[in-house]
Amino acid sequence: MSTLLVANRGEVAVRVLRAAADLGWRTTAVYTDDDPGHARLADRAVRLRGEGPSSYLDIDQLLEAAEGCRFVHPGYGFLSENAEFARRCAEVGLTFVGPPPEVLALLGDKLSARALAEEVGVPVLAGATSGFEEFFKAHGAVMVKAVSGGGGKGMRVVRRLGDLTPAVERCRAEALAAFGDGSVYVEELLTPARHIEVQLVGTTVLGDRDCSLQSGHQKLVEIAPAPGLEPGLRVRLHEAAAAIARAVRYTGLGTVEFLVTPSRFVFLEANPRLQVEHTVTEEVTGLDLVRAQLLLAAEVEPDLSHVARGAAIQVRVNLGSAGRLSTFAPPSGPGVRVDTHAYPGFRAGLGFDALLAKVVAHGDDLDTALRRARRALGEFEVDGAATNLGFLRGLLDHPDVLSAHTGFVDELPREDRGPRAPVQGTVVAVENGTVVVEAMKMQHVVAVGDGRVLVSVGETVAEGALLADGGTDAVEEKVVDVDLDEIRADLAETMARHDFSRPEAEAKRHSQGHRTARENIADLCTDFVEYGGLAIAAQRRRRSLDELVERTPADGMVAGVGLVNGRRAVALSYDYAVMAGTQGLRNHAKKDRMFALAEEQRLPVVLFAEGGGGRPGDTDHGMVSGLDCMAFHLFARLSGLVPLVGIASGRCFAGNAVLLGTCDVVIATRDATIGMGGPAMIEGGGLGVFRPEEVGPMSVQVPNGVVDVAVADEAEAVAVAKKYLSYFQGPVSTWEAPDQRLLRHAVPEERVRAYDVRTVVETLADTWSVLELRREFGRGIVTALIRVEGKPLGLIANDPSVLGGAIDADAADKAARFLQLCDAFDLPVLSLCDTPGFMVGPQAERTATVRHLTRMLVGGANLDVPFGLVVLRKAYGLGAQAMAAGSLKVPRFAVSWPSGEFGPMGLEGAVKLGFKRELDGIEDPAQRREAFEAMVAAAYEHGKALNVASAFEIDDVIDPAETRRWVSTQLLSDAARERAGKKRPFVDTW
Template identity: 50%
Template structure:
């Protein structure tokens, strides 16, 4: 016989059985109530009810015997039916179904017809399978006071943005993806609240945030909050996102105007597709400002934003953009690689010092195969920047371009290089600079571009760079430009070395001879003799500045065999110790 006792103080609410009732295990024998909560007391096994010792309404103190149950085989008694009617689960499943792309079939089909993906498709592609946790999915537009609730739930799921966290290649990452199908990607009240919440969560551990930016700016018809604000200029999302310490990667596809463009603009790294149009004002704002009527496709097309440096990385479509993002997010991971033969590096620099060469060929030969991701290729042509791996270790790579102005650094090249150093510093990546420059570009026309201020950014970025830096002088290392390529001076890198083809000087050798020996050369009347003397002086100064001679004066640390460059770089970086994000931010330009 089993005696069932009261577990705690309560009141008997129901006694659905009597003595002699045959019951199956799990059958409710008695119901108690306390603080408006009812508790079922069930049969622990099959049996026959013996004595029932309590009545409905009786107060229990706890421990009293309630009834007895004699074990027995019971025939002809149906098993306890499982509770099937759960309206709250039905409601839940119905609401969650509205979040699927299939709930807006026409809008989804329209995007696909344009070669675009939905926000959820991008999220699914970015994150490791099964790792994504969504925040604020059940939000809707703040328009309940004037629109039907059911329609808002159907037509404005998530208030137009998907926010959440997960892993990308095992790395914890946060993401925000604007859903253009919802009110053209405009930013509403709950849209911003969701952003603020995710930024706050990501900020606790400085998680990277990936932003899929698309759509317009603020939404003027969120009626529910319209009476408690005039313009909404105290929204905190923009400031919170801009001050986020973790990496921020923006991806733009389709139309990205106003508020979405501003968020895209403050990202550390801006990726955009060929079908993107990015601008601080869309057609409506332009027309409203009295600036004429334009088509959306006339505002900030990708070919414009590549040339002016707004877009760091241009991709064919969103799939390529997400794949590039996954590679970039994997930079902190060190990969296993096979040994590479470096002998090809010995012959990439022409023996004739006046012949130009392709620096990108040097980079792809030096780096692990397929590892170089170039940034801002269409802007600042005189500087090459990007991420690469050498021996599996990721680093930022900054190189002069001898095919543009002979490698001289103009304003755009300096801006590009400085911002890239800031980016590597913020992300905690070491930097490798490949120096081949005659110095900063000079001349009256150049100064009209603000050259002094622009090139000085390289010195500032180098002076504040807190990560290991290695400089390799491939050929020319002249003047202030070469110093800037080495972080401010040849003493700044943890290793500053040169290939045997390297040559250094306070300025370009030919120019130094013309200035330093002007009177001497002018005194030679015969033109051929003057030219011969000029060449002799050039060779003399060149010999003094050649890498092997300059290294003997300890102008830099070493001359290395080009074939051993990979190993030299890796050893220098290992000796420099671990890197860590600086906590500073790369500016938008």
């Protein structure tokens, strides 16, 4: 028998408990002393320590309560969209009823959800995460929104520029208190508009609903299906929701929300959970959505077949005050359903959500459903606490209630005029014409003037509750002159600590031909937000605070999030001017923080790694070995999840070199020296005395493959880093390409004449779009990132000027690792083949060719990205098969230029081996040579591209000038892939 913990309260807990009971599952409920009502319906009830919402947010307590359970249903609100809760459930063997943590993290962040919608072609509102004042001036009015959370918290409409800054600060504070994340952004204000939701089960669309009747961004009435939608618009909304779901391979119950006007619709947000208003969809489909949710979690496919059944309306009955319900008589009768956790004698408090009951009316048509909803509200009796029943009855009687927009309710005239509570909270003061309401340890002061105060100290009030009668008309707005340029003492102290200028250290760096850490970050990023800038070295036991602030700013590590090519990325730079860029206790902690952010938000990382490794001088700790630091583990775990870029300039040793070597690509300046140990460590190990420049100079680290791209200086390193990241940030809209007719002459007609394959690559790719990696290592194969028609892809190509294009161990290693990189980040791969095969012979076998060369075959055979093959000239033996991912039948296309020639091995070798007896029988050397050349010519005719195509061993012989057309239509036409996590466990560092 399945067992379920319901990690929630109130009417949603009752709803889930009943659905589980219908399936025959045993259930466990959790409750607090101030909220026990719903727990009576469970087979087992576990009391949580504490009171109020915080207990239901305590992951450790919930996991303790789940002992003996197999499933956890989070309901909605609280932890229902918390990726960490889902991860913790998985870690202890519990099945979280909902999508995986990666999807929760993606959709729970409104900015990443917006980006996802844009990537799949769903329109979004114009928005900004910074430069709010400029954005406001461009759009006239905005909505300020919290990045995390929902339920209308952290949202404000701003119509005047002067109101923008206060609204942003208020939203930040409210979001921080409610969700633990004070991040906000702004969007253009789209009004008047309707709020339309599309219900999903997995990627299947079940219908839509209208949620436009709202007050203060809190929904009051929901209708299904959404009335009055033009059929084509309804289809487009459903298709947009399904596209978003498919992009994340969505599982479980979910909702995609849109704002809709007569001329457009835009994505609002995606909720990866059960919605409060799921009831109306259930009524018009006849499906039990919570049952379907539980079955999906149990890996049982629910029956989603249904026939549309009229219309349904849900009305939310909310508390307006606390109290014990002396009367609680919900309505009933045909077509009426009430979801509630209340009962006569129920102690109604405002410490939780104010929702008391949901009245749902269903009918064969919308008019019938509306009449039933009105009748049901008229029958509903509640005594002992104030509710909004009277307001709801009047709202449903309004003639325009079925054609409302999101501002409709707030624009209605209200009889009870006066100042209202801005939040749900407790009255802590009534004095001097003000009422002070406290919520989440923040006080909100409301001016009431000489109005009659309706509340008293200690009373709990709902958001929007009337605080005074007539106060608004009696109060004149007081304008206080404020010097906006005044710097208060506390701000002055903070600003002084953020002044990181160190003229002497900066001058020294410049004199050595280097830039400072902050100069490199500024060149790489725009809108950089620094984390831990005020950190100092953990050496307070041996140095004064003033000295540490002066000499160890940021503990030698500048770290934060900024925009690279307009997209968010994590950037970190060791500061060599602070203790030689060594790894201190605080900058280790900063790395942990940044790497965790990169993993959570799937942000690429750029690391400037100059520095000397571990720092022995920190004293403010109790560690012994320090081997339990997490930075190396956390950074290595990012491999294959996000692009990792390492930049080395100057000296890079020990731990700094380890982080550098973990990166997908290593960019190094000509003066860089890279080593797993610096001179001190080498000397300490008894291995000799060396200068730093002798340990691992570029003359060693470039040809041996440690460095992917060698550059002149840090400015060029930053430019290359930006270019590298751009290939993983999607297509570009503008591009140019060389005249493709040049390709017709790129390969000489003389079949044994060498040529420059890089000229082929540069001509084939968009202009200035080629970035070659590890050029001086494994020189027989070119590995490069390129663009065709603005779209990024990876390219491998044999270089016939090196070993005639034969593939040796280093070249195979280089190609195999590059294929992993492209596959991990969904870049298509184009292979340009001109090889006589693998390198053979005793010398080659000393390099372990049997193992190294087969890495390329294994890597190609397991690619999951589009792969195409173009044979430029030679395609012989196993080397050609390796360039084709194992076989000519594997690539999405395998075509040849007219110069192509094919065979199981090189023509000359094949003739010598296959016709040895005949050739040995010819005594005259001249005749023997003539016979040999004739046999080679015959073999060439047999293996030339046109003959191979006639046997359909390749797809076509093409005009070289048409190569880009094959690439664009066959490799680059797929829709962009979205992954919830890693495709590969990691990208091999070698």
